[in-house]
Amino acid sequence: MKGKDSFINNKIDFESPNKNIVPLTTKINNGKLFIGGCSVEQLVRNYDSPLYILDELTLRNSCKAYKNALNKYYEGDSLPIYASKANSSLFMSNLISSEGFGLDAVSEGELLTALKGGVPYEKIVFHGNNKSDKELEFAVANKIKVVVDNNYDLERMINFSEYLDRKIKIMIRFTPGIECHTHEYIRTGSFDSKFGFGLENLTYVFEEINKFKNLDLVGLHAHIGSQIFELEPHRDLGKILVNFAIDAQKYGHRIQELNVGGGLGIKYTNEDDPPSIEDWVKTISESVTEECKKNNFQLPLLMCEPGRSIVSTSGVTIYKIGSFKEIPGLKTYISVDGGMSDNPRPITYQSNYSACLVKDPLNKNQINKYTIAGKHCESGDVLFKEIEIGSCQTGDLLCVFGTGAYNLSMSSNYNRIPRPAALLVSNGNAELIQKRETSEDLLKYDVLPDRFIKQS
Ligand code: LLP
Numbered sequence: 001m002k003g004k005d006s007f008i009n010n011k012i013d014f015e016s017p018n019k020n021i022v023p024l025t026t027k028i029n030n031g032k033l034f035i036g037g038c039s040v041e042q043l044v045r046n047y048d049s050p051l052y053i054l055d056e057l058t059l060r061n062s063c064k065a066y067k068n069a070l071n072k073y074y075e076g077d078s079l080p081i082y083a084s085k086a087n088s089s090l091f092m093s094n095l096i097s098s099e100g101f102g103l104d105a106v107s108e109g110e111l112l113t114a115l116k117g118g119v120p121y122e123k124i125v126f127h128g129n130n131k132s133d134k135e136l137e138f139a140v141a142n143k144i145k146v147v148v149d150n151n152y153d154l155e156r157m158i159n160f161s162e163y164l165d166r167k168i169k170i171m172i173r174f175t176p177g178i179e180c181h182t183h184e185y186i187r188t189g190s191f192d193s194k195f196g197f198g199l200e201n202l203t204y205v206f207e208e209i210n211k212f213k214n215l216d217l218v219g220l221h222a223h224i225g226s227q228i229f230e231l232e233p234h235r236d237l238g239k240i241l242v243n244f245a246i247d248a249q250k251y252g253h254r255i256q257e258l259n260v261g262g263g264l265g266i267k268y269t270n271e272d273d274p275p276s277i278e279d280w281v282k283t284i285s286e287s288v289t290e291e292c293k294k295n296n297f298q299l300p301l302l303m304c305e306p307g308r309s310i311v312s313t314s315g316v317t318i319y320k321i322g323s324f325k326e327i328p329g330l331k332t333y334i335s336v337d338g339g340m341s342d343n344p345r346p347i348t349y350q351s352n353y354s355a356c357l358v359k360d361p362l363n364k365n366q367i368n369k370y371t372i373a374g375k376h377c378e379s380g381d382v383l384f385k386e387i388e389i390g391s392c393q394t395g396d397l398l399c400v401f402g403t404g405a406y407n408l409s410m411s412s413n414y415n416r417i418p419r420p421a422a423l424l425v426s427n428g429n430a431e432l433i434q435k436r437e438t439s440e441d442l443l444k445y446d447v448l449p450d451r452f453i454k455q456s
Contacts, residue, residue, distance in 0.1 A: 006362045007270050007354050016276035017062045018266040018309040021354045021401050023055035023316065025425075033358045033399055036425025040318055040358045043430055044397055047421050049320040050338035052408055054087075054433070056095075056426035058314035059404075062277070063099035066306060069281035075289065076299030081125060083262045083307030084110050086405040091424065091433040092311065093117020104305045108135045111144060125171065125221075125259070125303075129195050136160070140168065147171045147221050147259075149196055154208065161214035170209075171219035171259060174202060176240045178224045178233045196222065202244065206251035217253045219300075220244055223261025226308060229274050231283045234260065238287030246295055259303035260284050266312045268402045269352050277309060308405040315404020317342060317420070318358065321396045322375070331371045331386075336398055339374010340381040341414045343400070343407045347380045357389050358397035365390035372398070376415050408434070416442050 008026065013019040027034040032041060036055045044051055063080075070078040081102040084092065088110050093103060094117045102123030105111045114124050126139040127147045133156070139146050140160050148154050148170050161168045173196035191198065197205055209217045220241055224233050237260055245255035265274040275283075284304065292299050319336035326332045345351040355372070356363070367388050374381035383400065392398075411419050418437030423430045 006356060008356060008361050010270075013276070014061060016065055016278060017058045017313045018264060018274055019276055020313055021267050021269070023058040023314050023401075024061060025055050025057050028361055031360065031362075031364065033356070033361045035316060036430070037428030038425045038430050040399060041397065043423060043425075044318055044320070044358075046430070047423060047432070048436065049318050049397065050336070050342055050420040051318045052342070052403065052420050052422040052434070053316050053318065053430075054311070054404055054422065054424050055314045055316075056424055059095060059311060060099060062306075062310045062314065063096060063101060065277035066281060066304070066310075067100060069278045070285065070302065070304075072278075073282045073285035074299075074302050076302060078302040078304075079123065081123070081259070081303055081305045082310055083305045084114060085409055086307030087311045087315070087407075087409050088113050089408075089422070089433060090117040093119050096310070097123075102303070104307075105144075108132075108138050111135070111138060111142070115142065127173070127221075140164070145169055145171060145219075147173050149173045154205065158212050158215060161212060165214065167214050167216050169216045169218045171221050171257065172197060172205060172217065173221040173223075174199060174244065176222045176224065176237055178236055178240070202247070203251075206248050206253060210252055217248065218255065219257030219259060219303075220248070220255055221259040221261065221303075223305065224263055226263050227265040228263045229265045229272070231275055231279065234263070234280065235283050235287045237261075238284050239291045242288055242291035242295065242297060245300065246297055249297075255300060256298075257301045257303060258288060259305065260288075262305040262307050262309070264306055264309040266309055266402060266405075269354050271352075274309075277306075280309075310405075312402050312405035315402070315407065317400045317403040317407065319398045319400070321392055321394055321398060323394070332368065333373050334370045334392070334398075335373045335375055336383070337375055338417075338420065339376050339383060340378065340412075341374075341376060341417045342411050342420055343383065343403060344410050344412065345406060346383055347378075348410075353384070353400050353402055355384065355387060355389070355398055355400045357392055358399050360390040360392075361399070363388070363390045367391070376417070378414075413437075413442055418442060 007021050025036045066080040081104050082096040083104045093114045097119045103114045103119045106128045121143050124144045129149050175193050175196040177191045241258045248255050264280045323335045340347045372384040421436035422434035424433045
């Protein structure tokens, strides 16, 4: 087979990073891969592999695309909120905050990371279908807005507001009953979802909150799923949210904030064609605005919670190729030095990615079909069932694109494999944003009871 056209040559869309497979700064110099002005080969020489890399320009352009579109299409006030589950770190909290974003957290760990990273408490929202008492206390003590997901949350928030004898602002999350086309594990808006109040309970919830003078229902939230390419479900969601805000008014609540969740998909492979950030924001802004105007309802603060479309395209993972196994007439396995512990998405959702060789990004060499396996003791630890890349050998580097979201944040230490380091690249500089774990680190929480004999 001859070298075939590579996705690396796709035209780059600087306005909407989620429409590209590669980070905006991806370049080929002397036939080799550069990101953020840095030679990927050199980065691995300095920081070892596997290696997560985030490109600052792509991250910032993604944030700006949301901000600009909200300013352009929504007449009322707006606040984009980064869904930190996509990639939570001090660095990410700090960067999104510097771009004027708020942040959504779902655990005390994410809340703490946001606060320490510099996100102002009034721009943080706290989600979750089973918040612990300790987590709720932490959120309330730090004046963070809680999104009440169920009766258990509601009871505890009532208790807090009575006990503290101060007004507490809350939002409630409901399940809007909207279907969308995405993997069933990441679909959250349908009636059978574990998240949020069912529509049939909303009247009860509105009445219940009314009984407590210190509980102030200021907003409604819904999130329909993730990696969505259709605009229609979000158009419907905008209308549904406004109509529930109008209903809430009948019970004496003044809803001033509507949060439409996240969900915009990204381009992982050439087969994917997500809408642009601008079109997504335009759709939601128009639907909320039309419905408000039709019903003479004051435009609320519009919030949205993108995660994947902020951080995924900015991220790549670099692996070193190790062993080869050829099964004649069937396939050739290449094994890399990471896998399901740093990227559990292929084994969890059968997700597809794009990749290239760092030494031959354009597939100029004779290309072959390979199966790329991870190093974990599990047959399903396969990153690519079949990929066409140039001839390669042990020691060559493979770059997998689109790994900025839900890779590091879902990583594990399966097989006691330490997590990779993470770097930020920009203008030819690389900065460490997460240290590489060591095998010693992994022993940190092991305890050998005294009656067992310690081996030296
Ligand atoms: N808001 C809420 C309440 C959410 O539950 C989520 C994602 C988001 C916002 C952000 O959605 P995004 O813009 O990233 O689509 N681990 C899965 C994705 C799970 C998404 C969970 N919730 C994956 O790797 O595909």
